[in-house]
Amino acid sequence: MGSSVADGGDHSRMRQLNERAVLASVRSAGELRVAQIVEQSGLGRTAVEEVLASLVERRWLVEESPAIRGRGRPARSYRFRAEAGHIVGLDIGAFSVRGVLTDLDGRMLANARHPVTPETPRKKRLATADQVIADCARDAGVPVSRVWAVGAGTTGLVDAAGTVVRANAIPDWGGTDLAGHFTAQLVVADNDSQLAALAEQRRGGADPPADMVFLHAGLRTGLALVLDGRLRRGAYGAAADMSALRGVAWEAALEYLHAVVPAEIPTVDKAERAFAAARDGDRPARAAVRKYAHAMAVAAATAIAIVDPRLLVLGGAFSQAADVLLEPLTAELTRLCPRVPEVRASALGGLCVALGAASLAQDAVNTRLLAPSRGPLPQLTTRSL
Template structure:
């Protein structure tokens, strides 16, 4: 009996310890999620006050006060004056301590590299740009990127305070591993450890994503209409064609990171046009920048476009921009070419609008320069071919971000969003900063060094 009683007591004690550990874990999770929610609200809303925080994050007033005090003690948020009084004492305004650290953004495009350093509020403090050819391979391009990053950090004198790095590339990315996967225009980059290389060099967590997702994220964080919309479709039409999806205010990447790769969807009008991905009939092959250049060259060679023929004679080439410039001069053939591309893009967007039903569509990339000649045609195709309910509240607009700022801005906000997410925050908060802890970007805690 004594043995049985002892066993029963031990079992009950074990169960109580397990329940206590479970409760402790639950409270800890709730605490971190509350801290992250308060921090995100302060980051993304200028002039946030504690009473507004209570409404915004859905936590009780005393809990919000505790989380604010904890974030202030950690040096992450601070006072920013007082907000308007509603009858009692004026409430404190809060802001993130932007000066506490720095994040790095790297935007790699087919022919350009942009590197920026920003504070913790996402404000770009410095930006450098250099011409590169992504086809030269990862070592050449990333060596140039590292040189520009070093120059930036040396200029502000805070090399040891890099908190996080965001990187964008013009190809498919497996977000979990931070590696490009079979990118069509990036020879030598397949499965190259881009994220890990920069993380190890700078001792900071790093994240890699495709360039269109970063452009969508830049809109979400800088465009009030995008922030308010919550469900947004971003399409970039440039040398390549791609889309970024935002669902309930968050990027949607799909199972492996390839959501939105619409440029390589076959369309009936694609015929046997060969795409850079190796397939035929892709949207990009007939409506992307390379297609515009190819068809523009044909119009110049056959003298169907006097303006493009003059450009070819003067420069020896025809670029997508030249087609836009010719259209602006009133060249009928150039205008017709842009209209055809717009109808093809609009047809694809109509399908996406009916399928996804966003309330905001933002169009960016080089096509923005031709907005006077393409926007009406894109709108017409969408409203003609989409379901009426899908377009009932749809707003369509061109991106307002400069072409050289969108990618690096998105890269900066990728780094900030990830490093301040609940799971990441829990892994570095006690240390005071994520600097020197590159392993927190990985999903596997076993990768943490001993």
């Protein structure tokens, strides 16, 4: 009697492990034929066939229509239903809240942005983030209930539990429990510069270097590190955070740009106007850009001297001014560093933090889906994580 119960439990456990093995194989490849799933999962063909039939029935996988080539039965292939759920990545800053909505494979389907100010109260800033999620879902044509996970990037230091420990740019932001606010089944949060670097590592090119310093330049400035192909957060999530060092005059550097445009221009637009003037050959604006580049280079050179990376990436909103900013930045680095890595601009622009937050949330979803301890995969619904 006891033996049969134990045997039943062992069989159920084995089936769960097989499901996760098959799902992991298809998830990592995008689409696989049965023979490839057998090879990658290490399971027998009969076990694979049984699991595939079950996962298709429960709508985790889709059997693709095979291409017919020559004689014989065409090989069947399967793909993961990336459209079954969605992920939102947020960039919650002092001057705006941005969001992107992706499918479970990371394909961006919509994005939205709402302005705020550093003085916007915490409750309203969070409500703006909720509205950005709703706008992204609406524009993508999916219900908010199908947002399985939210990733949030924000200025300041964020602990492992998703609480903002310190945020100099937003007066009442310290202590905000980001992980506890959003209603998605999974919520993860991290520092904005860290997540911008994660987005660059994942989306910045076909063959990203193992070691990279990411200079996050915009209305807020930061640094982040990718070492040995992985984002390096540090013991407390503050790796490469130089904001408190007196020799790093990032905030004052923005005033160089602001001083060369009319005072009535809104703060959020002043740097863009200064870059545009420098692009047009305006001498005071070009001098302001050089001063700004010098301030950026001081902190970046410190990280370069420690890490000795192959690449420095200029990212964030100001990367869109690379045509006037990259040359003086490289010149300053050449003066400060014994060896200057390749310097290039990110193509992700102002969406870099939101895209990195979506990548962080995607990792959390994958961990949840592929963990054998989670039990059997259920019938897929809008709340299936």
